[in-house]
Amino acid sequence: xxxxxxxxxSITELVQEYIDNFDRFDxxxxxxxxxxLLYVEAVDGSAMLEDIGDSEEAFEDAAYxxxxxxxxxxxxxxxQDPDFYPIKDLLKPAxxxxxxxxxxxxxxxxxxxxN
Numbered sequence: 001x002x003x004x005x006x007x008x009x010s011i012t013e014l015v016q017e018y019i020d021n022f023d024r025f026d027x028x029x030x031x032x033x034x035x036x037l038l039y040v041e042a043v044d045g046s047a048m049l050e051d052i053g054d055s056e057e058a059f060e061d062a063a064y065x066x067x068x069x070x071x072x073x074x075x076x077x078x079x080q081d082p083d084f085y086p087i088k089d090l091l092k093p094a095x096x097x098x099x100x101x102x103x104x105x106x107x108x109x110x111x112x113x114x115n
Contacts, residue, residue: 002038004114008106011090014042015101018087029087031109036080038113048084085109 002010011031018029028045090109092102 004110007038007040007113008103008110010040011106011109012101012103014040015087015090015106018042019091019099019101025087031085031087031090033083033085033109033113034080035083035113042087051082051084083112 014031018025022029025042026044026046028048030043030045030048031040032043032048032051033040090102090105091099092105094100
């Protein structure tokens with residue numbers, strides 16, 4: 001499992017990647033976090049909407065099924081549902097038309113996963 005320092009570093013690198021290549025993203029770039037595995041990636045807002053739709057579909061499918069096995073699978077799936085954080089909220093101005101990753105805000109995200 002990833003530790004806090006590596007988690008923060010991963011998010012910081014993704015925010016820097018956005019700063020360096022913002023034209024590769026749509027107008028709503030997001031950091032997607034798998035809360036179970038602590039895997040992080042930068043995605044477009046459209047990918048976020050797809051993931052939300054997939055999560056809702058999986059929840060609805062589980063609601064129709066019965067039994068302990070299905071409940072366990074449903075619980076595991078719920079733990080895998082990603083969390084999203086807008087990349088633009090993780091930028092800190094550092095001069096005229098220059099931004100850097102906001103480490104304080106990134107640390108607050110890490111607080112959600114590490115005690």
